[in-house]
Amino acid sequence: MASCTTHAPVSPVCASLNMMQVRAVITQAIANARAALTSQKQLNEYMFRIGIDEPLNMPSQTKTYHQHYAAFSHLNQPAAIQVDSGYIVQYATEQITSQLMIGVDELNSCPGVQMIWHELISPFCIRRDAICDVNAKYRTIDGSCNNLQRPLWGRSNRPHIRFLKPHYMDDIGVPRQVSVTGEQLPSARTVSNAIHRQDPCCPLKERDLSLYVMQWGQMLDHDLTDTAIAKGANDATIICCNLTQEVLMKRSECFPIYIQAGDERFKESCMNFVRSIAGHSDTCDMGRRNQLNQASSFLDSSFLYGHNDEDAREIRSFRDGKLKMTNSGLFPAGTNDQTNCELEGKGDYCMKSGDFRIHVMPGLTAIQVMFLREHNRLAGVLQQLNPTMCDEDLYQEARKIVMAEVQHITYAHWLPFVIGERLWKQMGLVPSPSGFCTSYDCDLDPTISNVFGGAAFRFGHTLLQNSVLFMKGQGFHIRNEMGFNRPRMIFDDNAKGCSYVAMGLSVHPASRADGQVVDSVRNNLFLDMNGRSFDLISLNIQRAREHGLPGYNSWRKFCGMPYAIHFGTGPGGLVDHNPEDAKKLHSIYRHPDDIDIFAGGLSERPVEGGVIGPVFSCIVGRTFHNLKYGDRFYYENEDSRTGFTLAQLNSIKKMGLAKLMCLHFHTPHVQMVPFRMPGPTNPLVNCAMFEDLDFSLWKQ
Numbered sequence: 155m156a157s158c159t160t161h162a163p164v165s166p167v168c169a170s171l172n173m174m175q176v177r178a179v180i181t182q183a184i185a186n187a188r189a190a191l192t193s194q195k196q197l198n199e200y201m202f203r204i205g206i207d208e209p210l211n212m213p214s215q216t217k218t219y220h221q222h223y224a225a226f227s228h229l230n231q232p233a234a235i236q237v238d239s240g241y242i243v244q245y246a247t248e249q250i251t252s253q254l255m256i257g258v259d260e261l262n263s264c265p266g267v268q269m270i271w272h273e274l275i276s277p278f279c280i281r282r283d284a285i286c287d288v289n290a291k292y293r294t295i296d297g298s299c300n301n302l303q304r305p306l307w308g309r310s311n312r313p314h315i316r317f318l319k320p321h322y323m324d325d326i327g328v329p330r331q332v333s334v335t336g337e338q339l340p341s342a343r344t345v346s347n348a349i350h351r352q353d354p355c356c357p358l359k360e361r362d363l364s365l366y367v368m369q370w371g372q373m374l375d376h377d378l379t380d381t382a383i384a385k386g387a388n389d390a391t392i393i394c395c396n397l398t399q400e401v402l403m404k405r406s407e408c409f410p411i412y413i414q415a416g417d418e419r420f421k422e423s424c425m426n427f428v429r430s431i432a433g434h435s436d437t438c439d440m441g442r443r444n445q446l447n448q449a450s451s452f453l454d455s456s457f458l459y460g461h462n463d464e465d466a467r468e469i470r471s472f473r474d475g476k477l478k479m480t481n482s483g484l485f486p487a488g489t490n491d492q493t494n495c496e497l498e499g500k501g502d503y504c505m506k507s508g509d510f511r512i513h514v515m516p517g518l519t520a521i522q523v524m525f526l527r528e529h530n531r532l533a534g535v536l537q538q539l540n541p542t543m544c545d546e547d548l549y550q551e552a553r554k555i556v557m558a559e560v561q562h563i564t565y566a567h568w569l570p571f572v573i574g575e576r577l578w579k580q581m582g583l584v585p586s587p588s589g590f591c592t593s594y595d596c597d598l599d600p601t602i603s604n605v606f607g608g609a610a611f612r613f614g615h616t617l618l619q620n621s622v623l624f625m626k627g628q629g630f631h632i633r634n635e636m637g638f639n640r641p642r643m644i645f646d647d648n649a650k651g652c653s654y655v656a657m658g659l660s661v662h663p664a665s666r667a668d669g670q671v672v673d674s675v676r677n678n679l680f681l682d683m684n685g686r687s688f689d690l691i692s693l694n695i696q697r698a699r700e701h702g703l704p705g706y707n708s709w710r711k712f713c714g715m716p717y718a719i720h721f722g723t724g725p726g727g728l729v730d731h732n733p734e735d736a737k738k739l740h741s742i743y744r745h746p747d748d749i750d751i752f753a754g755g756l757s758e759r760p761v762e763g764g765v766i767g768p769v770f771s772c773i774v775g776r777t778f779h780n781l782k783y784g785d786r787f788y789y790e791n792e793d794s795r796t797g798f799t800l801a802q803l804n805s806i807k808k809m810g811l812a813k814l815m816c817l818h819f820h821t822p823h824v825q826m827v828p829f830r831m832p833g834p835t836n837p838l839v840n841c842a843m844f845e846d847l848d849f850s851l852w853k854q
């Protein structure tokens with residue numbers, strides 16, 4: 155039989171292109187992009203020199219709110235991210251599409267154009283690559299080679315995936331600023347004030363959930379996402395406010411938030427906002443702006459172990475499989491992390507863990523410390539059982555168990571409180587009560603999506619309280635503003651402060667997930683000595699716009715839910731909102747298609763038994779589905795090389811958060827389910843009653 159090769163038909167657009175002209179346009183666009191990059195850098199250096207951009211703080215100085223925020227805009231590995239390449243690719247794409255007046259998808263579908271583009275861009279953009287050891291027993295630190303066919307899937311320092319095509323004003327990278335009716339969209343701060351303002355009385359309690367639900371969520375977030383934000387010269391914070399229009403236009407990374415006169419909190423008319431870095435695709439294709447995740451996508455406890463090899467090495471002791479830990483059981487100071495937090499007491503220092511954001515709130519520090527102590531406990535017991543095991547094997551085995559504990563608590567205990575039991579079951583997220591459940595699907599891309607980090611998983615901001623409950627003695631409240639980026643509470647009473655903070659989380663009710671957000675983050679985020687602060691919710695809304703995330707209605711469609719064509723709550727309207735919330739949305743948006751995904755999603759009525767509404771549950775549920783089924787090392791998978799034995803797995807499935815708290819926070823008792831408040835249906839239990847791992851199963 156004759157074999158035949160089929161060629162895709164050349165589209166009329168491709169056929170009409172003059173390749174000489176295409177080459178000239180691409181050459182010029184890349185040259186323009188490089189020139190623009192140089193002038194950006196020169197401008198950044200100038201703004202730093204004349205004292206407009208804020209330098210990264212030096213140790214022990216009092217920090218400004220910008221310097222506190224810098225922990226969130228820290229670049230872990232600027233070279234690996236290829237900041238310049240992303241800029242050039244995006245800038246050149248904008249120029250090429252507008253010069254040729256052809257959309258980027260059409261251009262990319264022309265093989266001739268692709269060839270010329272790749273030839274000309276290759277000196278300025280390195281394709282990402284990974285070399286795998288197919289026999290490796292353990293996960294890599296950066297997530298590469300989890301999928302042996304697609305070794306980059308889920309790796310750190312790559313772009314997010316998109317569940318939906320981005321919505322940019324120019325289709326390439328300019329954020330959405332205009333309503334479908336043609337008028338300006340309301341400013342992010344206006345949306346925040348109208349939709350997310352806390353009732354003046356007090357935050358309501360979320361059923362009987364404790365603040366551990368919130369804190370576990372933030373820990374997961376720092377395991378899964380760390381979006382890279384643009385920096386000025388010498389890592390300075392780029393300042394976008396109080397600039398002349400001319401300078402502002404030149405600062406392409408600026409997208410400041412305008413504040414209306416008469417705002418309840420801010421006297422100034424502008425809140426600083428710097429765009430996330432534009433990242434290029436793995437193969438340096440022409441394309442729309444996308445953002446980079448510095449964290450590995452997998453649920454691999456990278457908040458503890460680091461998102462890349464360099465960080466992982468820095469926190470290891472390289473003795474007996476242990477991580478570096480002080481005598482008080484805390485992370486030590488890092489070599490170059492002294493600028494990462496505000497030092498207030500004698501002997502305070504900024505700790506170095508796997509994630510740079512460790513100090514953002516004391517509760518987060520405490521939970522990370524819990525897993526530091528757990529890792530070292532496990533390494534110690536494994537060594538006693540197997541005295542000949544080397545440092546590397548002890549480290550990897552202890553790490554493997556910690557990762558399994560985090561996965562188990564997340565899937566078995568935490569997720570149902572967040573997305574509700576129905577979806578938890580429907581999406582196949584329930585671990586089996588005992589035994590293996592092999593679920594790996596090598597065609598499923600586990601890379602974190604842009605909408606997850608840029609909007610949906612920020613739901614935790616609504617669960618926050620205004621204070622930290624510090625359980626020293628009878629316990630007392632300390633306002634969050636005293637805790638942002640300040641480790642003082644942790645160091646209190648010879649580092650017992652860490653336990654006081656952690657125990658407070660389990661007896662402090664979470665705020666109700668009603669879309670309202672407490673003032674301490676909505677008005678006073680990173681409050682500094684000069685009384686300056688951010689609104690976290692404005693940052694969220696603006697972030698989603700600048701990432702090109704389509705509006706709420708598009709996500710309803712994505713989740714198979716009907717589009718809202720009016721602001722009522724009846725059929726055809728905002729059927730998942732309470733009438734008061736729908737009214738608030740109506741008061742500021744001109745059309746349902748304008749509703750921002752963060753505002754629309756967060757203000758939905760929670761699903762039954764969960765804390766988030768149907769749209770956020772759909773996005774979060776889908777993400778955890780991908781993280782389970784797309785992870786070759788998921789803890790329930792049966793694999794004689796990379797997995798656990800059946801008996802080991804069953805032993806891990808008996809471990810829960812309560813046991814970990816007992817082990818690491820000096821407490822005689824904890825309630826059965828720490829994600830819920832203690833009470834008659836969730837009584838305090840003596841720590842001796844909680845099962846530990848059966849370590850004999852790890853004797854080799």
Ligand code: HEM
Binds near residue numbers: 611697
């Ligand atoms: C404890 C108090 C918290 C503070 C002070 C805080 C603060 C912040 C800040 C400043 C950002 C960056 C905003 C931007 O410029 O885009 C951020 C991002 C984020 N937050 Fe929170 N947050 C807190 C708790 C939480 C919780 C409980 C969750 C989830 C359950 C969460 C999920 C996220 C996510 C997913 C991002 C995006 C991260 C990324 O892509 O890099 N946060 N948060």
